[in-house]
Amino acid sequence: MKQTQNTNQTSVAPKPESSNFNLARTKRGCMTTMKSGISLYDPNFLPQADADRLFAALEKLPWKRHTMKMYGKEIPMPRLYQWFGVTPCIYGETITPHEWTPETLEIQERVHKATGVLFDSLNVNYYRPGGTDHIGWHSDGEEEGSWEFPIASVSLGAVRKFQTRPYNGNGKLKRRFHKFFGEPDVPVALEHGSLAVMPAGSQESYVHRLKATKQQGTGARINLTFRMMRP
Numbered sequence: 001m002k003q004t005q006n007t008n009q010t011s012v013a014p015k016p017e018s019s020n021f022n023l024a025r026t027k028r029g030c031m032t033t034m035k036s037g038i039s040l041y042d043p044n045f046l047p048q049a050d051a052d053r054l055f056a057a058l059e060k061l062p063w064k065r066h067t068m069k070m071y072g073k074e075i076p077m078p079r080l081y082q083w084f085g086v087t088p089c090i091y092g093e094t095i096t097p098h099e100w101t102p103e104t105l106e107i108q109e110r111v112h113k114a115t116g117v118l119f120d121s122l123n124v125n126y127y128r129p130g131g132t133d134h135i136g137w138h139s140d141g142e143e144e145g146s147w148e149f150p151i152a153s154v155s156l157g158a159v160r161k162f163q164t165r166p167y168n169g170n171g172k173l174k175r176r177f178h179k180f181f182g183e184p185d186v187p188v189a190l191e192h193g194s195l196a197v198m199p200a201g202s203q204e205s206y207v208h209r210l211k212a213t214k215q216q217g218t219g220a221r222i223n224l225t226f227r228m229m230r231p
């Protein structure tokens with residue numbers, strides 16, 4: 001976590017230049033990838049003091065853990081989560097949404113201003129300290145949000161690498177056989193307080209992942225993905 005020098009300050013010093021070299025700056029200070037499943041990346045979406053405050057509050061959420069049945073065994077997922085908004089069915093499990101909190105509503109409103117979309121649902125992932133928590137290659141199914149809408153992803157805490165990769169197959173084949181996947185893009189380092197947007201339709205033609213890392217001292221990370229369930 002970056003340290004805030006003066007908690008009473010009203011304006012926060014700009015963050016250091018983003019380390020994402022595969023992104024081009026736009027006039028408004030946001031960045032867009034030239035060739036990837038991300039259509040917008042803004043490293044300064046949240047002022048640092050707000051990002052620190054929101055991270056501290058969200059870390060106290062009552063986290064849940066998905067399990068997946070494999071070879072007759074319940075395998076726990078390598079991350080924790082909490083869901084807000086419209087009830088989905090994920091990994092065969094009907095999820096009871098948590099009530100929106102002041103912090104999730106605040107971020108929802110900021111995302112609304114930045115994207116023009118008032119998303120009705122939110123998945124929050126918690127990657128515990130240590131760097132081993134991760135999410136493998138996948139695209140988000142329509143049961144987790146309509147593909148006709150973008151997915152807006154806000155990151156807080158440890159900087160972790162996010163990758164996208166195109167695929168060309170269709171139906172289940174494209175998920176099963178790696179030969180249907182294109183080359184992975186250069187990873188985008190999702191920074192504390194950043195916003196990344198995967199555009200409408202991208203879940204059909206891109207997969208994404210957040211890799212585990214062996215980097216010593218990797219702290220906790222919270223990722224909020226806003227989705228539209230009932231357009």
Ligand SMILES: O=C(O)CCC(=O)C(=O)O
Nearest residue numbers: 125135140162210223225
């Ligand atoms: O943590 C991230 O940045 C990615 C989260 C993700 O891929 C998902 O929730 O489907």
